[in-house]
Amino acid sequence: MSFCLSTKLALVGLRGAGKTSVGRELSARLGLPFVDLDERIAAAAGFGHVGELIAAHGLPAFRELERDELAAVLAEPRRLIVSTGGGAVEDPRSRRLLRTEALTVWLRAPLEILRERVARDERGRAAGAVPLRPAIVPPPGAGSDDAGPEALDHDEFTVLQERRAPLYREVSRRAIDVEFGSPLEIARRIERIWRG
Numbered sequence: 001m002s003f004c005l006s007t008k009l010a011l012v013g014l015r016g017a018g019k020t021s022v023g024r025e026l027s028a029r030l031g032l033p034f035v036d037l038d039e040r041i042a043a044a045a046g047f048g049h050v051g052e053l054i055a056a057h058g059l060p061a062f063r064e065l066e067r068d069e070l071a072a073v074l075a076e077p078r079r080l081i082v083s084t085g086g087g088a089v090e091d092p093r094s095r096r097l098l099r100t101e102a103l104t105v106w107l108r109a110p111l112e113i114l115r116e117r118v119a120r121d122e123r124g125r126a127a128g129a130v131p132l133r134p135a136i137v138p139p140p141g142a143g144s145d146d147a148g149p150e151a152l153d154h155d156e157f158t159v160l161q162e163r164r165a166p167l168y169r170e171v172s173r174r175a176i177d178v179e180f181g182s183p184l185e186i187a188r189r190i191e192r193i194w195r196g
């Protein structure tokens with residue numbers, strides 16, 4: 001991709017990978033505007049965070065907003081950094097746009113790290129607060145009386161990783177391992193890719 005005026009840098013990866021934190025650091029370092037897709041969608045709909053939006057309107061409604069907002073951001077005639085939500089790649093049109101309209105970078109980390117970060121984000125929040133990241137994978141057998149023995153093995157992150165890893169790979173020009181290093185250090189690594 002040529003380094004043109006409207007080039008966008010997009011971050012993808014599972015929940016907890018650091019897309020929001022690293023995107024913010026990158027924006028400060030590169031002096032480019034930052035869009036966190038989740039924050040923009042939640043604010044536009046009058047919610048404090050996307051977990052509240054999903055709780056109120058459901059996952060399919062959120063996915064529609066996500067798809068439309070990503071297309072709008074990637075059509076903006078300016079350079080910017082966009083941090084997507086972990087599930088943005090599930091929409092085929094979004095994948096095409098991430099491939100063609102942005103330099104997309106996949107932030108990768110072992111699942112136990114992601115689990116720990118996501119759990120830590122929920123700790124210390126008020127009792128009864130709506131989760132920041134609601135569970136989105138129905139347990140096997142959900143809706144029937146007998147979930148079956150495989151329900152014991154159900155793990156949200158494993159399911160999402162299996163489903164999404166090929167999609168992240170498909171849209172990304174580069175994958176970055178983010179197990180080690182602060183968001184600032186990871187932003188510095190991505191800055192080098194961006195500057196070519």
Ligand SMILES: Nc1ncnc2c1ncn2[C@@H]1O[C@H](COP(=O)(O)OP(=O)(O)O)[C@@H](O)[C@H]1O
Pocket residue numbers: 013014015016017018019020021022083117118120121178180181182183186
């Ligand atoms: N490189 C990192 N090292 C340690 N903690 C991190 C790192 N990146 C993000 N975090 C923390 O992990 C949590 C999830 O980060 P966030 O940026 O919201 O991820 P995402 O947007 O990919 O879900 C936050 O508490 C954040 O401070």
Ligand SMILES: O=C(O)C1=C[C@@H](OP(=O)(O)O)[C@@H](O)[C@H](O)C1
Pocket residue numbers: 013014015016019020038050051084085086087088132133134136
């Ligand atoms: O994995 C997902 O489908 C989601 C990830 C979240 O964003 P982060 O990846 O920034 O946590 C947010 O968009 C929503 O809770 C759904």
Ligand SMILES: [Mg+2]
Pocket residue numbers: 019020038083084085
């Ligand atoms: Mg985020």
